[in-house]
Amino acid sequence: MNRLALGLAFCLMCAFTAPVQTFAQRFTPATPEASPTPSPSEYHDPAMSFTAPPEFYRLPLAAHDPAQFDQSTVVAAWVANPGKREQLTITITMENHDGTLDGFEMVSENEARDNGDVFFKKHEVTKLTNGMPAYWEELTMGSGFDTLKRFEYVWADGTRGVLLAITGRYGVLDEPAAKKALANASGVLYPRGR
Secondary structure: OHHHHHHHHHHHHHHHHHHHHHHHHHHOOOOOOOOOOOOOOEEEEOOEEEEOOOOOEEOOOOOOOOOOOOOOEEEEEEEEOOOOOOOEEEEEEEEEOOOOHHHHHHHHHHHHHHOOOEEEEEEEEEEOOOOOEEEEEEEEEOOHHHOEEEEEEEEEOOOEEEEEEEEEEOOOOOHHHHHHHOOOOEEOOOOOOO
16 A cells, blocks of 8 residues: 555656646746946936046946936046046036026026136037037136136036036146046937936
8 A cells, every 4th residue: 555655646746747847947037138237437317428538437426316306416426546636526417407508507607606716717609429509618616726627518408407527626637638538428308208
């Protein structure tokens, strides 16, 4: 009797194990392909992209909704030569703005003046690499040994105003170097409904 029970158990085990193994082999979901890790030198959102030069290191910042801001917010930042006199910083700052480019440029200029001793040396209409209308500005901030030079692209995408800036000590940063560092910026109108 024990042999009969053992034989029956063995037959049942074989009968159920084979289909389970076959089922498992047939319907095991494929492992998803690894998604590419974004490069730390890149910033992308639905309406803009920018790639910092390779000598710049990305600073860690908390992720932020690219279309909702309570105030002017730095969404990405990179630094080269940190802690040295030759330190350069690139920032992308955004804020809600559904008006015109000229309107946002005036807002951003007033905000800069409210933050201290600022002199706007250059203020010209231009375009980003993909043709997005923008302003190119040159500012001097502070005085004495703490004087900083900042160059920036300013544009509005229908949902927010964007400021892409590079800042360094006076005498360390010039316009050709600034334009080269910020050359990989592109922008489009922010897609509605996102």
